Amino acid sequence: MKIYVCIKQIPDPNTVVSKLDPNTKRLVRSGVSLVLDPGDESTISAAIKLRDTVGNSEVVAVSMGPTSAQEAMRRALAMGVDRAILVTDPALAGSDVLGTARVLAAILKNEAPDLVFCSTESTDGYTGMVPGGIAEFLNLPQLTFAREINVEGAKAMIKRVTITGYQTVESPMPAVVTIASGSFEAIYPTMKGIMGAKKKPFTQLTLADLGIDPSQVGDAGARERIVAIGQAEARAAGQVIKDDGNSAQAIADFLQRYQLL
């Protein structure tokens, strides 16, 4: 079985306060620490787990991004992914959901996947709209918000998270599957994995390789545009105290003052 995982390199959500460039209206990616999206680590781990359960299968990481995204691909390889494909092209900058889904779908179209895994949403943009877009471009069913996945014959079956519990949902393969964050424990790369990653196949493509017209992606192809960046209405700053051993009292007093106890 061929399992593909769509991944993304993002500013480290644990250390970077993400900023938008007021001129380009794009996410500031230079001068900040970039990492493989932590949600994608969980998704990659789900794919590897399924590969090892099914046997005779491979996991391929695919991404689009600037040259720096090679680092994220190497981390995926170090975690146990078998090979990686990265599309890098200056014309991709400023791509919206439609453009991103178009490019990832174009890679996948040439690869004949059985399953395409994506995180439910990225940890920087949060739209959650790319996986369904890929599924539509490829004309495949989508199994979403999976916290568990099993394969039986030509069908994939998931437990799909809902507000109050879950649904069991099945579809024929090939299919796109989105993984709910936190459902699969992330594999930590070993030293052996990191060394081995250097020898694994790593393909880099351009838009021309995929036969995509640059006007369909990036800024040129974006349907929606950010026209202004403003300040959010600030909450009035409150009181900040240092814990001196009596903080519990201070908090309880606060709760009582506003009749919250």
Next chain:
Amino acid sequence: MSKTIWVLIEIEDGKAARSSLEVLGKAAQLGRAEAIVLGSAAAQVAPTLGEYGAEKVYVHEDATYDNYLTLPAVDTISELLKQHQPALLMLATTYDLRDIAARLNVRNNMGLVTDATDLTFDGDTVQVTVPWGGENVVTATLPQQGTGIVLTRPKAFGVEQFAGRTAEIETLNPSLNAESQQIKILDRVELPSEGPALEDASVIVSGGRGLGKAENFHLVEELAAALGGAAGATRAIVDAGWLPYSYQVGQTGKTVKPTLYVACGISGAIQHLAGMKGSKYIVAINKDEHAPIFSVADLGVVGDALTILPQLTQEVKRRKAH
């Protein structure tokens, strides 16, 4: 001329979901609101939508939409888009509606903005307000040609009443494509949860990385129980596997607006702030005095949540007993 705005209504327990009614009310304030309702209960839901703002309702009563996710609805709405060109399609941000929106966007080359908290028309252009990070709001526009999609943030709008309004009902009769009946729901399981649900709780106590390890999360649950509230979590600790997804507060986890929010060991990543800063009162406990969470807290305590939490739980219990 008044703009036509479509709202796809989600059905919950045979009724229109509250989240969909919030969106319908907003649409009716912006222009001519038309609802689309699909599923086995569609015909019974349709006549109720006028008083929530719908001027017209497109109805297709068919259980196929209940049993097969996403694709039948995408087919029917795409067909309808060939006959009409509303300015916008608005949807609440829910699991099922997100899936539908993602495919409609690509199939009909529409353009889409997610997580909107407000929108207005400026001539023919729709301007959508989207909170971005803790400090910014961005204004995004959609193409003037064709229909754009806007997904709105939960609880961004209240439910509006339009007393006496009755919607014109148009019954649709599309032939549903067998090839689109692929994503099949085999069963639905409700998981019992203790205490109030996060969305409904008037008090929420949440934990983050500052708790150190999963085993310490009980301190958060104990304070939540003492205050009669619900326990929540940041995406970071949900991603780390400490807790299931249902605990996550933040953008598409859950947007919450309790009376009291107590943030314990939470630095305040942007999506977490976005998910909770509508709370009436915010108390934050964190070791790092520069943590962004303090910028939204009414009372901030620079200290170790692991030390303060048990003391606070005791103190709350003591004062409640008096």
